[in-house]
Amino acid sequence: MGNVTWRIARTRGGAHLPLIIVAALAVALILIGKAQSSLFDTARTHVMDWMKPALVTARAPMVEFTRWVGSIGEIFVVYQENLKLKEENARLLQWRNTATSLNERLKRYKLLLNAVPDPALSTRVARVIGRASHPFLQTLILDAGKTNGVKPGQAVVDSSGMIGRIFLTGERTSWVILLTDLNSRIPVTIEPGNAQAIMAGDNSPTPAIETLSRGTQLNAGDQVVSSGDGDILPAGLPIGVILVDGSSYRVGLFADQTATQDVEILDFKLPPEHPPAPSPNDLPVTAAGLPPAAPPPQQPAAASPTVKPSVSPPVRSTVKPQVPKTQGATPAAPSGGPDNDVPDVGNE
Amino acid sequence: MERAGNIMGGRFLASTIPVLCGVIGVFAANLPFSFLGSWVPSPLYALMPVYFWCLVRPDLMSPAWAFLIGVLHDILSGGPPGVWAASFVATYAVIDRQRDAFAGLSGWGALLGFATAALIACATDYFIFDIYHWRVLPLTPYVKEFAVTVLFYAPVALLLGAIHRHLVGPLRSDF
Numbered sequence: 001m002g003n004v005t006w007r008i009a010r011t012r013g014g015a016h017l018p019l020i021i022v023a024a025l026a027v028a029l030i031l032i033g034k035a036q037s038s039l040f041d042t043a044r045t046h047v048m049d050w051m052k053p054a055l056v057t058a059r060a061p062m063v064e065f066t067r068w069v070g071s072i073g074e075i076f077v078v079y080q081e082n083l084k085l086k087e088e089n090a091r092l093l094q095w096r097n098t099a100t101s102l103n104e105r106l107k108r109y110k111l112l113l114n115a116v117p118d119p120a121l122s123t124r125v126a127r128v129i130g131r132a133s134h135p136f137l138q139t140l141i142l143d144a145g146k147t148n149g150v151k152p153g154q155a156v157v158d159s160s161g162m163i164g165r166i167f168l169t170g171e172r173t174s175w176v177i178l179l180t181d182l183n184s185r186i187p188v189t190i191e192p193g194n195a196q197a198i199m200a201g202d203n204s205p206t207p208a209i210e211t212l213s214r215g216t217q218l219n220a221g222d223q224v225v226s227s228g229d230g231d232i233l234p235a236g237l238p239i240g241v242i243l244v245d246g247s248s249y250r251v252g253l254f255a256d257q258t259a260t261q262d263v264e265i266l267d268f269k270l271p272p273e274h275p276p277a278p279s280p281n282d283l284p285v286t287a288a289g290l291p292p293a294a295p296p297p298q299q300p301a302a303a304s305p306t307v308k309p310s311v312s313p314p315v316r317s318t319v320k321p322q323v324p325k326t327q328g329a330t331p332a333a334p335s336g337g338p339d340n341d342v343p344d345v346g347n348e
Numbered sequence: 349m350e351r352a353g354n355i356m357g358g359r360f361l362a363s364t365i366p367v368l369c370g371v372i373g374v375f376a377a378n379l380p381f382s383f384l385g386s387w388v389p390s391p392l393y394a395l396m397p398v399y400f401w402c403l404v405r406p407d408l409m410s411p412a413w414a415f416l417i418g419v420l421h422d423i424l425s426g427g428p429p430g431v432w433a434a435s436f437v438a439t440y441a442v443i444d445r446q447r448d449a450f451a452g453l454s455g456w457g458a459l460l461g462f463a464t465a466a467l468i469a470c471a472t473d474y475f476i477f478d479i480y481h482w483r484v485l486p487l488t489p490y491v492k493e494f495a496v497t498v499l500f501y502a503p504v505a506l507l508l509g510a511i512h513r514h515l516v517g518p519l520r521s522d523f
Contacts, residue, residue, distance in 0.1 A: 019441050022415040026437050029419070029430030030476065040429040047423055139426045175426060182485070203489050
């Protein structure tokens with residue numbers, strides 16, 4: 001194809017040494033990359049941050065063009081589509097009423113059971129400015145990065161369901177590993193039945209269901225949501241429905257990764273656990289119905305010469321109750337007992 | 349003196365054009381949008397200038413440049429570093445050894461020659477990926493990538509030929 005009309009260089013032999021060197025460099029690069037991938041991730045994010053303005057500029061006409069091309073085909077099916085949407089809208093309105101009443105009931109039940117509240121979720125909208133489609137790599141590049149509070153591990157969803165999760169963040173851009181990517185593994189729950197499994201991407205449009213409990217039978221159309229195991233992703237994110245593929249199961253994703261332009265990044269914040277401050281009523285003696293003891297009488301320090309900290313038995317700080325010093329809530333220990341005079345140093 | 353400067357400047361420009369085409373190929377392969385849809389991989393645009401100038405002007409497309417173009421492809425594609433670099437170097441090595449055979453092809457034969465090069469690149473990448481992940485990966489994505497790369501070579505080769513004739517070619521008498 002056009003390579004016969006020119007005089008061909010005859011430098012064979014001269015290039016052999018550089019070939020060996022660069023081949024060795026390539027192998028070394030693979031090994032270093034396997035051991036220290038963060039080095040290349042940093043380079044990657046810097047390049048993407050630097051390219052962000054160009055990507056954003058190039059995105060707008062391409063989006064318009066794609067929309068225009070898509071709209072040509074839609075003209076011919078707009079009437080049928082309209083009828084279908086009206087029907088679907090009516091059905092969804094019924095479902096919305098059901099969902100609202102069920103949601104209220106769920107809230108009441110949670111209140112009655114004093115259930116642990118769901119972790120807080122904040123969202124951040126980002127635009128897709130890059131889309132890599134290579135044999136074993138399916139990623140998106142978003143126009144939000146560390147400066148916008150994006151962190152690796154956060155879930156990325158569109159209006160239909162989950163798309164993937166952040167795996168690399170630059171200052172102003174971030175990379176999303178799609179659910180269909182070969183490296184994607186997500187713990188999921190399949191409802192009804194609450195079956196737990198791992199959804200694994202294999203670069204096909206429908207990720208596979210793996211590590212399902214033996215004997216678990218799934219049906220086509222069962223709902224797949226994130227399970228929240230490992231506290232990495234929030235539980236209950238809609239992902240897709242089960243497709244039966246012979247003896248295995250696959251997931252038909254709700255989100256259309258090929259057309260998504262705007263996404264939401266979910267910041268999943270587990271509430272920090274603060275142990276409740278102990279009150280006198282929490283102490284075993286009070287809880288058992290016994291009256292709280294009076295504070296021990298003030299004794300001069302010299303009155304108990306027999307007790308020395310150095311000879312006291314070791315006391316585990318974890319079993320010693322934290323008694324507020326202002327209140328004498330616990331029954332007094334026998335005078336001169338070791339517990340009274342052991343210095344409270346174990347907590348430090 | 350001025351003429352000598354112009355010649356030096358032109359020579360430098362001509363020598364950078366093949367590499368520049370490789371870099372543009374990397375960016376084109378990693379564009380955020382695809383006319384082919386997300387389920388068809390992007391063609392290996394970066395391999396085309398590497399193959400073309402490795403045959404026509406290997407002094408302008410040295411193994412080091414092929415390696416660096418591969419590294420850039422690795423960085424921009426988001427894949428493990430060094431995989432495409434190694435694939436490009438392996439392809440370069442085969443083309444370099446069989447240059448006479450490849451260079452003598454024309455028409456459909458030239459397309460077949462590039463298909464061989466693309467097959468080597470895709471196969472190398474596939475095997476490295478297999479070893480990298482320590483599992484046998486599905487072949488279908490690579491078959492798609494190979495097919496789409498070969499399909500796109502014909503128009504790109506015409507463009508590269510025009511670039512070579514008008515920009516790089518005039519300096520070929522120097523070598």
